[in-house]
Amino acid sequence: MDISGAIVVVTGAASGIGRALCARFAGAGARCVVAADIDGDGAAATARMVAGIGIRCDVTLDAEIALMVADVEARVGPIALFCSNAGVALFDEPAANCAGAPDGSWTRSWAVNVMAHVHAARHMLPRMTARGGGYFLNTVSAAGLLSQIGSAAYATTKHAAIGFAENLAISHRDEGIRVSVLCPQGVDTPMLRALPQGPQHLDGVLTAEAVAEAALEGVVAERFLILPHPEVATYLRRKVDDYDRWIGGMAKLRRRMRDAPP
């Protein structure tokens, strides 16, 4: 897609990858970048950086996404690219039962990492298909293709986000809808800084700016799978080629991480 002149919405835009996406799309000539976040002050700060619009929006609430979409389209014009980027990473206690996190952690992970993408599509699709097309960029994670050692809720909800994006891309391709999933490993943001050293650090931690650059390139090329860490493609191939061997390798990696000195 052509970013120049486009109206772009980015959720989770107060911080990290979301803020970098706003800056990159603005730099690529977007007509207006809307920075949305549950942290309204942070969204406003990003909006000031890109001369865009800041909106406080809790993406887990369908009504707040509906209101934001209607408001932006009434005030600025048709949204061409909707980036569902907000996410949460809630980690398990080390060595705990992988299903042991409280239901609240699972529910919140599900609401932010999956349902927010569903809400965005629910309210954007009728508008986009009526005008012949539109684009969704969903920030997922390599954890959605491989797994996440240390957080079953993160791994599971990110897999679900891939499942939804695939279905969205298949169901609405003929109506001009295009979809990309952004699946990095470690990225230097407040989210990663809050986590202990883990497998997500092994292939190098990218800057949010480098990930935003990869995202822009992938969207311009209209590529479904955007992998800022190219190693992920190799790991995915190994997983598909021999699932049992891959699970054994991941269990070995988990042991190695668990037994490593802090």
Ligand SMILES: NC(=O)c1ccc[n+]([C@@H]2O[C@H](COP(=O)([O-])OP(=O)(O)OC[C@H]3O[C@@H](n4cnc5c(N)ncnc54)[C@H](O)[C@@H]3O)[C@@H](O)[C@H]2O)c1
């Ligand atoms: N940092 C990494 O290593 C990494 C790796 C792979 C994928 N990701 C994914 O990238 C995305 C961005 O994460 P980040 O690393 O920039 O983290 P971050 O914590 O810096 O930013 C996440 C943003 O999402 C916002 N947010 C959380 N819940 C929200 C809600 N209910 N409504 C609206 N906004 C909400 C937060 O306020 C925050 O500004 C996430 O989906 C994350 O899972 C991150």
